[in-house]
Amino acid sequence: MITKRIIPCLDVKDGRVVKGTNFKGLSDVSSPVELAKLYSDSGADELVFYDITASSEGRAIFTDILAEAARNVFIPLTVGGGINTVADFDRVLKCGADKVSVNSGAIRNPSLIEEAAKLYGDQCVVISADIKRVDGGFRVFAKGGREDTGMEAISWIKRCVDMGAGEVVVNSIDTDGVKGGFDIELLKLVTEAVRVPVIASGGAGCCEHFVELFREIPDIDAGLAASIFHFGTVKIDELKAHLRANGINVRI
């Protein structure tokens, strides 16, 4: 049976992982490659590298780091951040990315999904959506969650999947950073609406939140988090052991 995936997300700026880390035994706690190795060794099922640099020098450093990670870590790598064109897909795929996630780039130009899916296959294209409750509905936000696009979230995601997105990452702005658990209500709506894998993001504060996620929504495929892993609040090997002890099928 296919297992539930646990995915740490590394935000990379100017070659360093942003958000503090406090790992013992790591010589360089903000080195993306060191952290990627540590996560892979402790049982992460996949890694997301999110490029939050704005400069072109930063972008070049990011692809170098990605290639270095791919030389050292042999699990799937997803890359996001600053993906606006098919050339951006090409740039990161050549450096070892397996999947590419699009967000604002797809909002500006939805045909990017179609073009990329045709060139690289549906499995390569991930739609990542930042979603927030507005006036009793769910809306898609752009520019890192700062700008309300006015688009209804579920229909946007369905449209992206119809255009060829092979996987969906749902980032709930309402639960992000609160550490009170994933946004079960929103995630249920998304898993009911599409038939491709759905990855939950935003809100995990402890192991129990992952148990709740997979119990409440049997159709969810993966849980993604950043700071709780970086700060060592939740250790991936312990999380997976806890999930298995609670009857959730994970790779150990």
Added chain:
Amino acid sequence: MIAIVDYGVGNLFSLCCSFDAIGAQTVVTGDPEIIRRADKILLPGVGAFEDARRKLRESGLDKVVIEEAKKGKKLMGICLGMQMLFEKSYEYGEHEGLGLLRGSVIGMEGTLPAELKIPQIGWNALHITNAHPIFKYLKEGDFVYFVHSYYASGCEDSLLATCEYGKDICAAVAKENVCGTQFHPEKSGEVGLSILRAFAEW
């Protein structure tokens, strides 16, 4: 030396990194002579069957791969590369494969329970049905990484391992000197590297 066949499909960066990590020598090539001289051949592949099959035919490398395999050279196909080893694929129509293994490639849509997600993306456990040198470091239930919407069927005579996705579906095959995996060993952590190592040592 393992020749990784480059016929313009997908990117081979991760695959090369994996072989580097285990210290196996590879060459990424579309040159028939280099493929003929290599000790082993690796046939990669991602994307659509028809497109990949056409590119392999147009490059003339399909003939080289078939000839070398028939001479007894060890050949491994990965993902779409494995699917091309069969007689036929029914991905968007009906397409001829390389015909090195008996069986055909069919879609998950309509052949697996409707509630399953397509593609299968993620880690699944292997059920080993037959021992083989490429699995010499493997144990029953080891996890490997899959990404696919089509799978091989009617391949009982070459079946090595299955995974459970609605039913037991083909995960790996081998017959004589030809083998293949539906999953991606280069993305399957230590377990995957051990399969590539075993292939290099086979």
